Amino acid sequence: MTKQTNFEQELAQLMIDALNLEDVSADEIEPEEPLFGEGLGLDSIDALELALAIANEYGVHLKSEDEDTKAAFASLRTLAEYIEAHR
Amino acid sequence: MSQPTPIVTRPDSDTIARVDGHDITVSEFAAHVLWLAERLPESPFVVNLCADRYRFLVSFCAAMVRGQCSLLPPTRQPATVASIVDGHAGSYCLFDHPLGDVGGDKAPKYDWSQSLAQLQPKSETDLPKIPGAQLCAMSFTSGSTGPSQAIAKRWKTFDVSTEINARYMVPEAAQLTYLTATVPAQHMWGLETSVLLPLRASVATTTSRPMFPADVATALADTPGPRMLVTSPVHLRALTRSSVAFPAVESVLCATSPLPQEIAVAAEQTFNGRLLEIYGCSEVGSMARRFPVTEASWEPFDALNFRRSGAGWTVDADHLTQAQSLADQLVFAAEGRFELQGRVTDMVKIAGKRASMEALNQILLRCPKVKDGVLFQPQHGEQVAERLAGLVVAGPNDYAEVIAWLRENIDGAFVPRPLRFVDSIPRAASGKPSLQALMAELTAHD
Structure with a gap:
């Protein structure tokens, strides 16, 4: 498992709280594993929920029609990098 | 014509x-x-x-x-x-x-x-x-x-x-x-x-x-x-x-x-x-x-x-x-x-997708690791929650396998969240658990 950065761990916890993912703990989320479909198995309802939590916590508003956002949702790592670049 | x-x-x-x-x-x-x-x-x-x-x-x-x-x-x-x-x-x-x-x-x-x-x-x-x-x-x-x-x-x-x-x-x-x-x-x-x-x-x-x-x-x-x-x-x-x-x-x-x-x-x-x-x-x-x-x-x-x-x-x-x-x-x-x-029927609808609760429960019970279990629509006051919840009786280390089984066999919209492991399902004499009993079991684990 790749080591999480501090911010990745914080974001993983936000994700668990927002999505009710009580079966995983923050440090179990592999930073480079896919969030949607395979991997954590998130879907579009989760994407909406997660986007809201990110907007409230970090003031970053995600956009689905922006190619950068599609790339950002690939993994915990890409999402963390996207938020840090835009907050 | x-x-x-x-x-x-x-x-x-x-x-x-x-x-x-x-x-x-x-x-x-x-x-x-x-x-x-x-x-x-x-x-x-x-x-x-x-x-x-x-x-x-x-x-x-x-x-x-x-x-x-x-x-x-x-x-x-x-x-x-x-x-x-x-x-x-x-x-x-x-x-x-x-x-x-x-x-x-x-x-x-x-x-x-x-x-x-x-x-x-x-x-x-x-x-x-x-x-x-x-x-x-x-x-x-x-x-x-x-x-x-x-x-x-x-x-x-x-x-x-x-x-x-x-x-x-x-x-x-x-x-x-x-x-x-x-x-x-x-x-x-x-x-x-x-x-x-x-x-x-x-x-x-x-x-x-x-x-x-x-x-x-x-x-x-x-x-x-x-x-x-x-x-x-x-x-x-x-x-x-x-x-x-x-x-x-x-x-x-x-x-x-x-x-x-x-x-x-x-x-x-x-x-x-x-x-x-x-x-x-x-x-x-x-x-x-x-x-x-x-x-x-x-x-x-x-x-x-x-x-x-x-x-x-x-x-x-x-x-x-x-x-x-x-x-x-x-x-x-x-x-x-x-x-x-x-x-009238047992159809449940989540994110525009439909499924029968009975059929979903049959799939859960077919999972080799599941001894007993039930999926249901939790209710908080007047509100029905967006996702299904699940209670399952299975071995303490079987969580990942049960979730993997569900993801493979049912649409992601119906995969329960939360899925709680319990000692037994609170079934009534009829065999059917009441929503009240299920909610009590679900919230007891919060």
Whole structure:
């Protein structure tokens, strides 16, 4: 498992709280594993929920029609990098 | 036999769509339809995978011109599309964006992603009339519990139901309304509104399919007013809780599952407009409406006959090929309006997908690691939660295997969250656990 950065761990916890993912703990989320479909198995309802939590916590508003956002949702790592670049 | 009727009944100079900030007139649209119809491969079936709503509309109508039936997959998952292709010999995939491996190698593909300006259609804009009996579309239920069920639609159904929908859904018939939708054109709710309404009513569809609140704000700001937003409770909930500022939306239309009252109230504040909730199902289409902020009961659309049948209700109409039984229990009251009072069947609906609770529970119990278990819809006060919850009796280290089993065998929308491991399921003497007992067990673990 790749080591999480501090911010990745914080974001993983936000994700668990927002999505009710009580079966995983923050440090179990592999930073480079896919969030949607395979991997954590998130879907579009989760994407909406997660986007809201990110907007409230970090003031970053995600956009689905922006190619950068599609790339950002690939993994915990890409999402963390996207938020840090835009907050 | 009913006479063939026109695809679009609006004047040539009317605006039917808005693409990249420009209005498209009915005659420009007709020219695009004829251009594409000339080029489509020969086949009885076309899988319409267009993501751009205008291109979906043009493709849908071009298919009708050619007598082809549009197949509408509920998702673009490769396995879903492949099973639809397999079930319909000769079908091909029509698309407007990179497809990846969707559709597999089996189905031929037709790509029309070139810009509209490059098309250079002929000046001819007379679309042929379509016979009422022509098979136009097949939509598919999610197939989360077994193979997808196909729902066939003939032109007469679309033609007549869209006239009815226009009367009940478009408040200002005289004024052009710009329609933005968060729901896909391939789903019956998105099809009835964002694709079919502009053929009959003074509505211009927009190309976008915004998802996040910031997308919706941008999409709405890209159109002049008055605006209409077609959406679902899941999207509306996210929109009303967001801090994004939206332009005024005169009319918000919501359907697919019951909308909680507080979201209805918040929606009218968020959009500074009126919220109209629609009751319908994929087989019949839209059937009734209410203004949920002020009305508890539903106003059924005329032309639909609601009849008692056994323990429940059926709906029939001249424009439907057969009577359809409803999953909900209706109670008719004053002035022909009705209220919904629970379900007749055990169908559950999440994010526009349907599944039988019984079938989902059977799948859970077939998991080799599960000794006993139950999936249910949790209830918090008056509110039904968005997701299913699950209680399972299994070994302490089996969590990952049980979840993996569920993900493999049922649609993600129905995978329970939370899934709690318990010592036993609180079953009553009948063997059936009460919702109260299940909720007590669920919250005991919080």
